[in-house]
Amino acid sequence: xxxxxxxxxxxxxxxxxxxxxxxxxxxxxxxxxxxxxxxxxxxxxxxxxxxxxxxxxxxxxxxxxxxxxxxxxxxxxxxxxxxxxxxxxxxxxxxxxxxxxxxxxxxxxxxxxxxxxxxxxxxxxxxxxxxxxxxxxxxxxxxxxxxxx
Amino acid sequence: xxxxxxxxxxxxxxxxxxxxxxxxxxxxxxxxxxxxxxxxxxxxxxxxxxxxxxxxxxxxxxxxxxxxxxxxxxxxxxxxxxxxxxxxxxxxxxxxxxxxxxxxxxxxxxxxxxxxxxxxxxxxxxxxxxxxxxxxxxxxxxxxxxxxxxxxxxxxxxxxxxxxxxxxxxxxxxxxxxxxxxxxxxxxxxxxxxxxxxxxxxxxxxxxxxxxxxx
Numbered sequence: 001x002x003x004x005x006x007x008x009x010x011x012x013x014x015x016x017x018x019x020x021x022x023x024x025x026x027x028x029x030x031x032x033x034x035x036x037x038x039x040x041x042x043x044x045x046x047x048x049x050x051x052x053x054x055x056x057x058x059x060x061x062x063x064x065x066x067x068x069x070x071x072x073x074x075x076x077x078x079x080x081x082x083x084x085x086x087x088x089x090x091x092x093x094x095x096x097x098x099x100x101x102x103x104x105x106x107x108x109x110x111x112x113x114x115x116x117x118x119x120x121x122x123x124x125x126x127x128x129x130x131x132x133x134x135x136x137x138x139x140x141x142x143x144x145x146x147x148x149x
Numbered sequence: 150x151x152x153x154x155x156x157x158x159x160x161x162x163x164x165x166x167x168x169x170x171x172x173x174x175x176x177x178x179x180x181x182x183x184x185x186x187x188x189x190x191x192x193x194x195x196x197x198x199x200x201x202x203x204x205x206x207x208x209x210x211x212x213x214x215x216x217x218x219x220x221x222x223x224x225x226x227x228x229x230x231x232x233x234x235x236x237x238x239x240x241x242x243x244x245x246x247x248x249x250x251x252x253x254x255x256x257x258x259x260x261x262x263x264x265x266x267x268x269x270x271x272x273x274x275x276x277x278x279x280x281x282x283x284x285x286x287x288x289x290x291x292x293x294x295x296x297x298x299x300x301x302x303x304x305x306x307x308x309x310x311x312x313x314x315x316x317x318x319x320x321x322x323x324x325x326x327x328x329x330x331x332x333x334x335x336x337x338x339x340x341x342x343x344x345x346x347x348x349x350x351x352x353x354x355x356x357x358x359x360x361x362x363x364x
Contacts, residue, residue: 005344008344009343016310017310019309024306074302076301076302081304089304090304098303102299103300103303109200123303
């Protein structure tokens, strides 16, 4: 078979199966929704059963969700859910926990300093850098121009 | 006799004999159609070792020991070990084959490593530089994921075109004389880039090897 670079790319494009878009969207929606519902339920329990105030609940829920994400990652369960859920497990804060805990587990064999600690943020690094920088920019704009921003 | 037949192919003056071959395979591989042809099947991905890299080293070592047993030669008589794997500094090969105390030639050829090491062994023997040579390679899904892609516990979704790295090792012992099979020619590959940018679609990046090049 004779191919130019262009032809080869089109040939591969044509032969490559596409992701099942609708199935992925549906799974992401349902599973992501379930995770958020669990978060809401936990928030309600903290408010009603433990009597925490609004501010405390806003702190307690992310802590709990991150803990659950980390726990499930440790049990090698989170990635099994993610295979089906895709964005549904990636977007919630549990996904962030998974992104930090999974390299920590993987690189433990290289030691606690050069392995766990150094490599822990290889996946989540960009989230931290750009997330924090965005909040700084928005904070500055808020400070300069008030709530109208 | 001119051994060169064009840009990429060379012809052996005397066909070089493949004395023996041996293989080690992982779980997934042992469930496939070639299962009965593997010499050793690992009971799990760790195979009793503390790290995946140590497992891969053990795989290479085992493949060589088995191939040498089948060849009925003394391992001390092997003049060169041509070996490679996917990892930085080919550590699975270097640590795995260290104890044999044989001159070591590290080769990085990714999926072409087996063919490349057999080819190099053959030309070393045909050129009169070795009487016996061994060609070894290995890969392990977990070590490859660690080096090239994501941690195993990471919740990422695989695209339909993402491929898996084999967990396996193969070794071949080559000699000057024997009953065959033989290496009669060696065609070396050139590096070809056909613009595939998806790092997970390894097959598409490698397929041009069988495609006629048009500039």
